[in-house]
Amino acid sequence: MGTLYPPRYLLTHSLRSRTISTTKSHDRGSIIGIDGLQALIRRLRHDGFRTIGPTVRDGAILYEDIESADDLPIGWTDEQEAGRYRLRRRDDQARFGYVVGPHALKRFLHPPKQPLWQAVKDGDDYAFEAATVPERPFAFIGVRPCDIRAMTIQDRVFEEGAYADTHYQVRRTGAFIIAVNCAEAAPTCFCTSMGSGPKAESAFDLALTELDPAADHRFFVEIGSELGSDLLATLPHRKATQADVDAASAVSARTAASMTRHMPDDVQNLLMRNLDHPRWDNVAERCLTCGNCTMVCPTCFCTEVDEDMTFDGEVIGRSRQWTSCFGIDFSYIHGGSIRHSARSRYRQWMTHKLATWHDQFGESGCVGCGRCITWCPVGIDITDEAKAIQDSETA
Amino acid sequence: MVPSLARVTTRHQELGDTWTLELEADDPDLLAFKPGQFNMLYAPGVGEAAISVSGDPSDAGRLIHTIRDVGKTSHALASLEPGMTAGVRGPFGTAWPVEAAEGTDVVVVSGGLGLAPLRPAIYHILAHRERYGRVAILAGARGVKGILFPNQLAAWRRHLDLQIEISVDHADTSWRGHVGVVTNLIPSADFDPADTTALVCGPEIMMRFTANALLDSGVAENTIHLSMERHMKCGLGHCGRCQYGPYLICRDGPVMSYDRLSRLLTVKDL
Amino acid sequence: MQQQGLGDIIAAHRFFKDLDPSFPELVSGCAKNVRFGVGDYLFHEGDGAAAFYLIRHGRVSLEIKAPGRQSMQFMTVGEGDIVGISWLVPPYCWSYDAKALELVRAIALDATCLRDKCETDNHLGYELMKRFVPELALRLHCTRLQLLDLYGKPT
Numbered sequence: 001m002g003t004l005y006p007p008r009y010l011l012t013h014s015l016r017s018r019t020i021s022t023t024k025s026h027d028r029g030s031i032i033g034i035d036g037l038q039a040l041i042r043r044l045r046h047d048g049f050r051t052i053g054p055t056v057r058d059g060a061i062l063y064e065d066i067e068s069a070d071d072l073p074i075g076w077t078d079e080q081e082a083g084r085y086r087l088r089r090r091d092d093q094a095r096f097g098y099v100v101g102p103h104a105l106k107r108f109l110h111p112p113k114q115p116l117w118q119a120v121k122d123g124d125d126y127a128f129e130a131a132t133v134p135e136r137p138f139a140f141i142g143v144r145p146c147d148i149r150a151m152t153i154q155d156r157v158f159e160e161g162a163y164a165d166t167h168y169q170v171r172r173t174g175a176f177i178i179a180v181n182c183a184e185a186a187p188t189c190f191c192t193s194m195g196s197g198p199k200a201e202s203a204f205d206l207a208l209t210e211l212d213p214a215a216d217h218r219f220f221v222e223i224g225s226e227l228g229s230d231l232l233a234t235l236p237h238r239k240a241t242q243a244d245v246d247a248a249s250a251v252s253a254r255t256a257a258s259m260t261r262h263m264p265d266d267v268q269n270l271l272m273r274n275l276d277h278p279r280w281d282n283v284a285e286r287c288l289t290c291g292n293c294t295m296v297c298p299t300c301f302c303t304e305v306d307e308d309m310t311f312d313g314e315v316i317g318r319s320r321q322w323t324s325c326f327g328i329d330f331s332y333i334h335g336g337s338i339r340h341s342a343r344s345r346y347r348q349w350m351t352h353k354l355a356t357w358h359d360q361f362g363e364s365g366c367v368g369c370g371r372c373i374t375w376c377p378v379g380i381d382i383t384d385e386a387k388a389i390q391d392s393e394t395a
Numbered sequence: 396m397v398p399s400l401a402r403v404t405t406r407h408q409e410l411g412d413t414w415t416l417e418l419e420a421d422d423p424d425l426l427a428f429k430p431g432q433f434n435m436l437y438a439p440g441v442g443e444a445a446i447s448v449s450g451d452p453s454d455a456g457r458l459i460h461t462i463r464d465v466g467k468t469s470h471a472l473a474s475l476e477p478g479m480t481a482g483v484r485g486p487f488g489t490a491w492p493v494e495a496a497e498g499t500d501v502v503v504v505s506g507g508l509g510l511a512p513l514r515p516a517i518y519h520i521l522a523h524r525e526r527y528g529r530v531a532i533l534a535g536a537r538g539v540k541g542i543l544f545p546n547q548l549a550a551w552r553r554h555l556d557l558q559i560e561i562s563v564d565h566a567d568t569s570w571r572g573h574v575g576v577v578t579n580l581i582p583s584a585d586f587d588p589a590d591t592t593a594l595v596c597g598p599e600i601m602m603r604f605t606a607n608a609l610l611d612s613g614v615a616e617n618t619i620h621l622s623m624e625r626h627m628k629c630g631l632g633h634c635g636r637c638q639y640g641p642y643l644i645c646r647d648g649p650v651m652s653y654d655r656l657s658r659l660l661t662v663k664d665l
Numbered sequence: 666m667q668q669q670g671l672g673d674i675i676a677a678h679r680f681f682k683d684l685d686p687s688f689p690e691l692v693s694g695c696a697k698n699v700r701f702g703v704g705d706y707l708f709h710e711g712d713g714a715a716a717f718y719l720i721r722h723g724r725v726s727l728e729i730k731a732p733g734r735q736s737m738q739f740m741t742v743g744e745g746d747i748v749g750i751s752w753l754v755p756p757y758c759w760s761y762d763a764k765a766l767e768l769v770r771a772i773a774l775d776a777t778c779l780r781d782k783c784e785t786d787n788h789l790g791y792e793l794m795k796r797f798v799p800e801l802a803l804r805l806h807c808t809r810l811q812l813l814d815l816y817g818k819p820t
Contacts, residue, residue, distance in 0.1 A: 117397050119439075124480055126439065128397045162646065163396065163631040272641075275662045302635035305628050309440035316440045320634070330636065331626050334465040335819030338625065344664035352638065359641030412818065465819060507816030537816040564811040567735035571766055574726060574738040576807045583743065598815040 029240035029248070030221045032208075036235045037095065037219060038069040040178070040206075041141060043234055049139035049176055052108060054101065059087060061101035063108070066141070073098055080186040080370065083379030094213035099186040100144050100369050104298030105151050108138055109171045110158070116167070116305075118317040126316065131167065137174030143204070145197035146189075146369040148179055150298030152203050156361045157301055176227065179204040183251050185259045188370030190383055192256050193263035196367040199252040200224075206232060209248040220248035261383045263368065264390045268355040274389050275347065283385055284343035286378050291324030293372035293380075294349065299357075299365045302330070325349050350382055396631060398437045398482025399425060401458060403475045409461060409543055413508065414473040415449065418458040418481060425458060425483055429490035430515030431622060431650040435630050436460060437482025438471035445627035446472070447512035447649070448486065452519055458483065461511035461543070487630040489650045491516035492620060496592035499618070500528040502584060504605050506535045506577060506597020510543045512622050512649075513596045521555060530557040531584040535577025535597065538563050539570050558585050577601070578608035588613035596622040603660050606653050619653035640665055671696045674772060678719045679745040680796055688789055695778035701765035707748060714757045716773040717749035723769035728762045736762065739811070740804070750801060752776035 032040070044051050045067070053066040056073045066072065078098040079086045090097050119126035143151075151172075158168040179200040182189075191197030200207045205228030209220040220240055223229045240248075264270060294300040304323035309316045323330060326345050331338040339345045357365030366382075373381045401418040408414050420426055425434070428448045435443045444466075450459025464473045475481055493516050501520060505513050520527055532551070536542040542561055552559040560580045562573035573580060577597075591614050595605050602621045609619050625644045628636040637644040640659045642651070659665055675681055675696060676689035699718070701707060707718060707725060718725075724743040728736040739761075742748060748763050748771075757776065783790035 124402075124478075125400055126480070130397065158633060161632040163633070165631070165633050275665070301633070303628070303633070305443075305634070307440060307442045313440055320629075325635070333624060333626050334469075339664050341664055348638070348665075351640075352635075356638070356641040360638075360643055535816070537814065541816055562741075564814070564816070566738045568726075568728065568738065568764075569735070570738060572741075573724075574741040576810045579807065583745070600810070600813065601815050604810065 027223060028245055030223075030232060030237045031240050031244055032219050032221055032232075032235055032237045034069070034095075034217065036237055037208075039235045040231065041066070041069050043231060044139040044141075044176060048136055050134070050136040051139050051141060053141035054096070054098070056087065060085065061087065061098050063101070063103040063105070063140075063142075069095065072096070072142070077184075078186065080188045080374045081379075082188065082373045082381050083376055085374050090213075092213040093217065094183070094210060096142055096180045096208075096210050097183065097213060099182065099184060099189065100146070100371060102296045102371060102375055104147050104296070104369075104371075105140060105143065106154060106298055106301070108140070109151065109175065110154060110168055110301060113319060113321040114167055116318045116320055118315060121314045121316075133170045137176065138171065139176035139178070141178045142180045143177055143200075144182060144369070145179060145200040146191045146194075146367040147298050148177065148200050148203050149191075149194075149196035149367045150369070151177075153299045153361070153363065153365060153367070154301060156363070160361075176231075177204040177206075177224075179207040179224075181207060181209040181248070181252055182255045183210055185255050186370060186374070187260050188373040188381075189259055189368060190261040190263055190370060191368035192259050193261075193383075194364060194366050194368035198255040198259075204228070209251055211244070211247050211251065218244075220244055261370065261373075261381070263354070263366070263383050264386050267386050267390075268358050268364070270386065270390055270393075271351045271355040274393075275351070277389050277392070279385060279389050279392070280343045280347045282388075283346050283380060284341065286380055287326075287342050287346045288378060289326040289328075289342050289345055290377060291326040292375045292377065294324040294326060295322065296371040296375045297353070298367060298369060298371070299353070300324075325352070350385065354382070354386065396484050396629075398435075398443075398484050400480050401425075401483050403477050403479050403481060404457075406475065406477055410463075410541060412465075412473075413461060413463045413543070415459060415461045416472070416475060416481070417450075418460070418483065419456065420458045420483065421456070422483075425485065426456065428452060428458075428486035428515075430493060430519050431491040431512060432486040432488045433512075433627075433630075433649065434458070434460065434483050434485030434487070435627070436462075436472050437484070438468060438475065439480060439482060441471040442468040443482070443484070443628075444468045444472060445487075445630065447622070449511040449514050450518075451522075452515050453522060461508070461514075463508050484630060487645050489646075489648055491594050491622075491650055492592065492652075493519045496520075497523075497526040498528070500586040500591040501530045502581075502586050502591055502593045502609070502614075503530075503532045504535075504577060504581075504593065504595045504597075504609075505533070505543075506601035506605070507537065507541065508543060509595075509597030509601070509622070510534055513594055514544065514547075516594055517551075521551070521557070524556060528587070528590070529585050531586055532557060532559045533577055533580040533584060534559070534561045535601065536561065536563050539566050560584065576604075578605050581605075581608045581612055589615075591618060593619040595619065599624070599660075606657075606660075610653075616654040616657060617652050620650050621653060621656060622649045623651055623656070624649060671698070671772065674721070675719065678721070678772070680719055680747050680800075684792060685788075688792060691782060691786070691789060692774065692779065695775040695782065696772050697775075699771050699773045701769040701771070703765060703767055705765045705769075707763040707765065707769075707771075708759045709762050710759055712759050714749060714752040714759050715776050717747060717752050717776065717779075718763075719772040719774070720744055720746050720748060721770045721772065723771075724766045725769055726764050726766050728764060730762065740807075741766065747800065750797065752780075753797060 115131040158165040182198040204224040207222040303320040353365045405417040433447045446460045449461040625637045628634045672689040672693040726738045727740045
């Protein structure tokens with residue numbers, strides 16, 4: 001087969017129209033082995049994709065450029081709790097035997113620092129140039145269902161408003177998504193409460209479920225798009241048996257049942273009627289306003305804009321970078337910051353994520369990945385905070 | 396979104412720290428602004444600031460902004476001289492409901508620089524005067540030297556069928572007008588509270604108390620409109636900076652009706 | 666009769682809205698019509714507060730003198746408003762100047778006469794307090810907003 005990028009039709013189709021619903025497909029699934037996984041990554045690279053996947057670095061499992069399936073976190077798992085993250089060796093060779101690391105897809109689709117445009121002085125005017133686009137499209141291997149949901153949430157923010165963000169669009173439209181359904185949940189996970197996992201239902205090209213890494217190590221593969229189907233056709237694979245299908249279902253069911261944290265129902269209205277609740281003072285005493293939660297949250301998208309200029313004023317430019325609503329200047333207008341207190345900033349983050357995101361974008365901003373709980377240095381848990389407010393109402 | 400370039404054609408000092416710039420623009424989208432909307436004005440190499448358009452929407456080819464020098468970026472913008480280039484992105488945001496107000500009385504209440512974002516609405520109303528009932532403009536200012544567009548107010552007062560009252564916080568004895576908070580002008584202003592559209596713009600505290608005074612006079616919550624202000628960055632709904640509770644000011648504001656705001660205005664540090 | 670007319674005028678004034686019908690009569694015994702030309706002072710700071718005024722027509726500015734400067738106006742009032750609260754507060758001295766900005770017609774209510782009547786008829790006293798306290802509260806609120814200098818340069 002020729003290269004997959006840039007197929008003309010890809011550029012004119014949104015991802016939604018690319019997706020084949022897995023329930024409509026007559027194909028009940030396929031099985032690939034480790035060799036198939038290797039071949040998958042090799043094929044994507046051959047076709048010109050920049051392959052991004054999980055890999056061990058700096059004591060964590062991060063999303064980075066990977067060259068082959070050998071770069072995956074083979075035999076590693078993670079231990080997570082509020083304010084705690086460690087890697088631990090498994091006693092098998094699972095490729096995806098961990099839960100989630102601090103990185104999400106926003107690192108690539110909505111990069112931490114993004115040049116917007118540049119302009120060169122031309123007499124009294126400036127000649128504007130838009131920022132360059134990446135040379136190769138992304139292929140993301142090993143995307144958790146919560147991160148897929150997070151991606152679709154950011155799709156809404158950047159693509160479905162009155163203005164579409166072209167920087168996001170150009171990275172997103174060409175992206176190839178290989179989801180991996182979760183075989184275990186961390187204690188910090190609560191995707192079931194948010195309806196975003198532990199099984200990916202849509203918005204992927206292929207979805208894998210790793211089966212039986214200690215014995216008959218294989219991957220159940222579901223097709224999510226024509227591109228996914230075309231790719232699978234090039235890999236060594238076989239049709240899934242009913243036993244395979246059942247095994248994959250059992251993995252997801254077991255993961256869902258093992259989830260220990262939950263977000264209260266109707267947390268949107270719960271928070272909006274409690275904007276002056278004393279719990280905000282309580283959490284403010286603990287919160288360092290460090291902003292870790294916003295950095296690791298897969299849906300947080302707020303940015304700062306930097307103006308650049310050479311000393312001689314010949315070249316001007318603008319770039320944007322991630323910022324956090326926990327920063328003191330985030331809400332600055334002349335005279336001072338509106339959200340001066342830690343209390344008001346924590347409340348802003350939590351109510352935006354769980355409540356006002358509904359008003360602004362029509363859905364919850366939270367996917368239940370639990371990263372904010374894990375990576376908070378003082379272990380603040382938004383499910384706990386929501387529950388505390390809920391409990392005070394029923395008390 | 397890349398800024399359009401616009402040349403500064405005139406620069407006029409309004410107050411000690413406030414200037415009005417006239418920009419020459421040929422982008423039809425920019426010129427099709429509605430009263431109440433704002434542009435992101437760019438001082439090349441320095442930065443952008445959200446500035447409401449303060450000119451006449453029917454004035455073809457001219458884009459007018461009134462800028463108060465309160466920081467690095469507004470200083471750079473207010474310092475642009477005729478012939479220099481500014482960048483413009485916009486227009487963004489919601490507009491004063493001048494069409495919905497047809498057939499009603501109109502009360503315009505401004506505080507300080509708040510008269511600038513209201514001026515396009517006033518131009519529109521006066522250009523279609525017969526479509527509205529009684530029109531009252533109540534302008535509050537710090538002092539006599541802080542009254543914005545004083546010649547224009549005087550001209551309007553002399554020639555047209557409308558009530559204009561100005562109140563300053565304090566004055567020396569050469570001032571023969573009103574002294575006191577602008578809300579004091581509401582009880583004796585000429586309008587029917589049951590059939591009125593109120594357009595209010597100024598510092599948030601002033602808008603809050605003005606809304607209360609209007610409500611006390613019997614004006615309905617959904618006919619009082621405020622122009623809300625928050626940190627503005629992209630204007631496109633992508634950077635998250637202008638959030639105000641459930642709203643994005645760049646998209647759901649700046650002009651918002653009081654019924655949507657009444658609860659939020661009382662929440663501290665929202 | 667002169668007093669009857671004044672009673673009606675007092676009853677009709679915004680400040681005395683909904684006053685029990687017997688009271689305007691009572692109060693009118695302390696009342697007289699007054700008028701001030703442009704630039705005339707109703708009273709000066711430091712004067713004994715001999716009356717309070719119901720403004721029927723025209724505008725009055727409340728001012729404070731400062732040495733080396735022109736007087737500063739801090740409030741203007743007009744038709745339907747009142748001028749004068751210090752007549753209620755010992756030692757009953759005015760703390761500012763009040764000047765007519767245009768022709769002013771008002772009812773002046775004699776302070777001593779009214780205070781005496783309130784002492785003998787506490788109901789009257791209470792009715793007056795119910796009207797003066799909200800006015801004081803409103804002026805305090807407005808003064809606070811003026812003090813906040815909302816239109817000034819943000820710090």
